[in-house]
Amino acid sequence: MKHKISVLAIWFLLDQFSAAVPQGHATPIPETKPLFDLNGIGFVEGVDVPSAKPQPEKAVPKQKNQQTAISENSCIIPNAEFEELEPVSGAIREGQLNDIACGISDPVRLESVSAVGHKIEFSSPVTVSCKFAKVVAEWLREDVLPLALNNLETSVSVIQSGPGYQCRRRNNLPDGKLSEHALGKALDISHFKLGNGTIISVEDDWGKRTKESKFLDRIHAAACKRFTTVLGPEADPNHKSHIHLDTGCHGQDCTYIICQ
Structure with missing residues (x-):
């Protein structure tokens, strides 16, 4: 009995001592809280809980959207x-031949070409096929402009030419084969206006011993390396006033070049 009483006395003294200790020095037991509901409203990943480790993305095949498809065809x-x-066919002006064989499936209205800080404009925009316009632009950008800068010490600012597309036969004859103009593959150039205001005329300056005449000879020769047909004043009387350029097919494999 004495042993049991002493144990009770010890428990009583410990309880009294605990009550006497200031609460600021006590070590409180954390209160149990309910777990956060991840499905509850207000969950924000990275704020309410740490972000999950990103999973590697699966490779998704690239699909062409409509805009990409259009740009590729442009x-x-x-x-x-x-x-x-829009595609053109037949006559687009009064007085032209109205043949259904005439037309361009991919026409463009070419206004100007720029290179090394200079712009060459057409006096009136020309309507030709996209493919032919690319060849014309390359010739102007890579041949005509550098030749003018190197030999005339000025640029070419304006080109005077025909309209490009015309539904007609060769040399405007009433019968015979269609001209390449009728397919948007030809252009006739008559004048070059230079950056200093000088105007070079194919009809007036061709064949003379001047720097302007030499310029015409050089751009004519350069054109023969890009176009399949190049006809100047020496070709025939029909071309005494202009240089005719086209990309028509000559020969069985379309590689025959006519340069006159």
Whole structure:
């Protein structure tokens, strides 16, 4: 009995001592709280709980959207100002031949070509096929402009030419084969206006012993490396006033070049 009483006395003294200790020095037991409901409203990943480790993304096949498909089919002519047009066929002006064989499936209205800080404008925009416009732009950008800068010490600012597309036969004859103009693959150039205001005329300056005449000879020769047909004043009387350029097919494999 004495042993049992002493144990009770010890428990009583400990309880009294605990009550006498200031609460600020006590070590409180954390209160149990309910777990947060991840499905509850207000959950924000990275704020309410740590972000989950990102999973590697599965490779998804790239799909072409409509815009990409359209851009891939669009005409691209570097350093040129032009407008893409709806397909044309037959006569588009009064007095022209109205043949269903005439037409361009991818016409553009070419306005200007730029290179090394210079712009060459057409006096009136020309309507030609996209493919032909690319060749014209390359010739102007890579041949005509450098030749003018190197030999005339000025740029070419304006080109005077025909309209490009015309539903007609060769040399405007009433019968015979269609001209390449009728397919948007030809252009006739008559004058070059230089940056200093000088105007070079194919009809007036061709064949003379002047720097302007040499310029015409050089751009004519350069054109023969890009176009399949190049006809100047020496070709025949029909071309005494202009240089005719086209990309028509000559020969069985379309590689025969006519350069006159």
